[in-house]
Amino acid sequence: MANSFADSPRQAEPPPVLDGDFAVFSGKPAFAKPLHVGRPNIGDRTRLLERLNGILDSRWVTNAGCYVRQFEAAIAEQIGVRHCIAMCNATVALEILIRAAGLRGEVIVPSFTFIATAHALQWQEITPVFADIDPATHTLDPARVEAMITPRTTGIIGVHLWGRGCNVEGLQEVATRHGLKLLFDAAHAFGCSHRGRMIGSFGEAEVFSFHGTKFLNSGEGGAVVTKSDEIAARIRLMKNFGFAGEDRVVYLGTNGKMNEFSAALGLTNLECMEQFVAVNRAHYERYRRELAALPGIALVDYDAREKGNYQYVVLEIDAGRAGISRNSLLRLLRAENVLARRYFYPGCHRMQPYRSYFPHAGLLLPHTEALCERVLLLPTGTALRDEDVSVVCRLVRAAVREGPGLERRLASHPVRPPA
Numbered sequence: 487m488a489n490s491f492a493d494s495p496r497q498a499e500p501p502p503v504l505d506g507d508f509a510v511f512s513g514k515p516a517f518a519k520p521l522h523v524g525r526p527n528i529g530d531r532t533r534l535l536e537r538l539n540g541i542l543d544s545r546w547v548t549n550a551g552c553y554v555r556q557f558e559a560a561i562a563e564q565i566g567v568r569h570c571i572a573m574c575n576a577t578v579a580l581e582i583l584i585r586a587a588g589l590r591g592e593v594i595v596p597s598f599t600f601i602a603t604a605h606a607l608q609w610q611e612i613t614p615v616f617a618d619i620d621p622a623t624h625t626l627d628p629a630r631v632e633a634m635i636t637p638r639t640t641g642i643i644g645v646h647l648w649g650r651g652c653n654v655e656g657l658q659e660v661a662t663r664h665g666l667k668l669l670f671d672a673a674h675a676f677g678c679s680h681r682g683r684m685i686g687s688f689g690e691a692e693v694f695s696f697h698g699t700k701f702l703n704s705g706e707g708g709a710v711v712t713k714s715d716e717i718a719a720r721i722r723l724m725k726n727f728g729f730a731g732e733d734r735v736v737y738l739g740t741n742g743k744m745n746e747f748s749a750a751l752g753l754t755n756l757e758c759m760e761q762f763v764a765v766n767r768a769h770y771e772r773y774r775r776e777l778a779a780l781p782g783i784a785l786v787d788y789d790a791r792e793k794g795n796y797q798y799v800v801l802e803i804d805a806g807r808a809g810i811s812r813n814s815l816l817r818l819l820r821a822e823n824v825l826a827r828r829y830f831y832p833g834c835h836r837m838q839p840y841r842s843y844f845p846h847a848g849l850l851l852p853h854t855e856a857l858c859e860r861v862l863l864l865p866t867g868t869a870l871r872d873e874d875v876s877v878v879c880r881l882v883r884a885a886v887r888e889g890p891g892l893e894r895r896l897a898s899h900p901v902r903p904p905a
């Protein structure tokens with residue numbers, strides 16, 4: 487299907503081509519302008535502008551305005567949970583949820599995630615304990631989680647990476663057996679299902695991100711979704727300074743509110759969600775077709791029986807078989823203006839402050855460490871044209887075709903400092 491959301495000025499340009507040599511050496515870059523991972527999906531502008539005008543006319547810009555309430559209701563209905571509490575971003579939503587759920591001491595999380603999952607704990611002096619992932623799914627391995635439990639453990643936070651549900655049943659089983667709370671960081675997984683049930687409805691509560699780079703974006707934004715009346719009530723207080731009435735503060739709180747402008751963008755994008763999925767899926771299928779049968783290059787798969795948002799195109803590169811390493815491919819693509827990303831390199835345990843706190847954590851994270859060296863995310867989303875995807879695939883195919891020779895040339899070629 488043609489992508490009607492792609493940037494209009496770029497549509498006039500002819501499809502870029504690989505011109506002679508790779509740009510990292512002397513060729514012309516395949517793309518005149520950068521192709522990003524994480525360009526925002528933007529829905530119906532007319533509808534958005536109507537809503538923005540409505541906000542200005544009403545002079546009601548935040549504090550439980552009508553768009554925040556509509557956004558929350560629409561999300562709760564779509565996920566099939568009783569409560570959705572919209573917030574200013576997913577990191578603050580995680581922090582507040584962690585506190586509202588009563589976590590303390592140690593909480594088990596993957597290291598193969600965005601740093602916010604760990605920081606949301608450490609920020610409130612709860613120790614994130616990193617457990618290894620299952621290399622087949624990239625998500626927490628329940629057996630490794632169980633091995634990390636100590637008398638100080640109070641909870642587990644699973645991450646539905648790339649929008650694929652983690653082993654919810656295995657984690658729930660471990661949590662129940664040890665009397666632990668189970669929460670999920672569902673930042674990547676809005677609109678996705680696991681075993682036929684919408685992600686957002688598992689564990690005690692889950693957190694979505696609506697950051698600009700996410701499938702559904704409200705600029706900045708996030709939400710806690712839960713079926714628990716108790717957790718929801720506590721979070722509503724905590725995200726609004728603990729106010730239970732005009733002059734009545736009943737709880738320690740902070741400011742985690744979503745504003746009306748974000749909610750208007752979120753609502754508008756929510757209405758276009760099916761079209762975003764269709765574009766993402768078409769790009770994903772094109773990548774799959776055009777990168778099929780390349781030795782050592784595997785595209786992370788989505789289960790077609792589940793609902794998916796197809797927001798991430800994730801390559802796993804086996805340098806030995808592909809003849810080119812992930813880092814060399816990244817260098818090569820960047821020079822072509824394809825700004826691929828190494829999410830979540832080098833792993834939270836190798837970032838500060840965790841690197842200093844737990845210098846030997848990597849010994850218990852062999853699959854995480856191996857994956858951090860293999861993963862590369864390619865651009866996708868509604869900002870890309872179908873032809874762009876094909877050109878990226880041509881570049882990857884050319885890199886693999888020239889594999890070891892290319893590695894030798896790159897090794898002797900100086901790395902240019904960023905412009």
Ligand code: T4K
Nearest residue numbers: 522523524525575576577600602673695696697698707708
């Ligand atoms: N848990 C998980 C598993 C997460 O992945 C995240 C966030 C969170 C929790 C926390 O959610 P929030 O608190 O953010 O709601 C980005 C995002 O900032 C972050 O939200 C996201 N994960 C993470 C995976 O990616 P960076 O450092 O990669 O962002 P940046 O600025 O390099 O942007 C990525 C690409 O997107 C760039 O190539 C440019 C493009 N872009 C970005 C923005 C913001 C645009 O084209 N337009 C834009 O407006 O972290």
